[in-house]
Amino acid sequence: MRFALLGSGSAGNSLVVQEGHTTLLLDCGFSLRETILRLARLGLEPEQVSGLLLTHEHVDHSRGAYRFSGHFKAPLYITHGTRVMLEPPPDHLDLRIIDVHDTFTVQDIEVHPYPVPHDAREPAQYVFSNGQSRLGVLTDTGNSTPHIESMLTGCHALVLECNHDIDMLMTNPRYPYPLKQRxxxxxxxxxxxxxxxxxxxxxxxxxxxxxxxxxSEKNNRPELARAALSEALNCSEDWINVATQTEGTGWLDLE
Incomplete structure (x- = not known):
């Protein structure tokens, strides 16, 4: 199993995970054209995508979801809460409503959704598994919970939100106080x-x-995120990958 991020940040988010002939997209926060271009950088054709999952309805995660799913006939997996917050889907869309507590399988990949606290209707994050290796993803959450940590413990790979540095956020003169608090x-x-x-x-x-x-491009720096996570793992800062808005990451193998 391997994974890569197409891009990560307030302007758009998408992650791809692949096992055998199964390729899943988590979120589609870019236009259809941009998503195709970013998949091509990884050597992927959009027709290879076996399914598209959404974490929540915010536009930086859902912008291109309906168009991509409909154009390439990739089933779209979302919670009921996310569905009601989006525009009504086209009739031809293969829409599949999931329970945030129920595991399901898309071909060769087991998908384990779990709930998170975020200012969305019914947000979900995910752990992906091929039966041997586990990839845990956690972004867009205000805090941790025991359930979140039980889902992510023991993973072979983690994608972990490091949205902001508190000092940078609170001293940013361009952000009004209510936004900082949110x-x-x-x-x-x-x-x-x-x-x-x-x-x-x-x-x-x-x-x-x-x-x-x-x-956040305005309230964080890659070196601050690397320093924080490397201290937790007692490892070199060079070992910490940082997903960028423009480039995302390259392929990372779990095997």
Whole structure:
């Protein structure tokens, strides 16, 4: 199993995970054209996508979902809450409503959704498995919970939100105070230190890759995210991957 991020940040998010002939997209926050271009950078054709999953309805995660799913006939998996917050889907769309607590399978990949606290209707994050390796994804959550940590512990790879540095956020003169409170609130986004603390509570003995994701371009810096996560893992900062808005990441193998 392998994975890559097509891009990560407030302007658009998408992740691809692949096992055998199964290719899944998690979120589609880019236009149809941009998503195709970013898949091509990884050597993928859009027709290879076996299914598309959404974490929640915010536009930086859902912008291109309907068009991609409909154009390439990829089933779209979303929670009921996410569905009601989006525009009505076209009739030809293969829409599949999931329960945020129920595991399901898409061909060769087991998908384990789980709920998170975020300012969306029914947000979900995911753990992907091929039966041997596990990829855990956590972005767009205001804080951690025991259930989140039980889902992510023991993973072989993690994509973990490091949205902002608290000092940078709170001293940013362009952000009004209510927005700052929303971002750092219980239904907002994880800051570097909260992600560090979360990571330190997990069993990371099998961890082969970690990616700091959803970094704010105005309220964080890659070196701050790397420093925080490397301290939690007691590893070199160079071992921490950072997903960028423009480039995402290259392929990362779990085997």
């Amino acid at each position: 971002i750092r609130g219980d239904y907002g986004h994880l800051d570097n230190m909260t992600s560090k603390a979360l990571l330190s509570r997990l069993d990371n003995s099998s961890l082969r890759h970690i990616v700091a994701a959803h970094l």
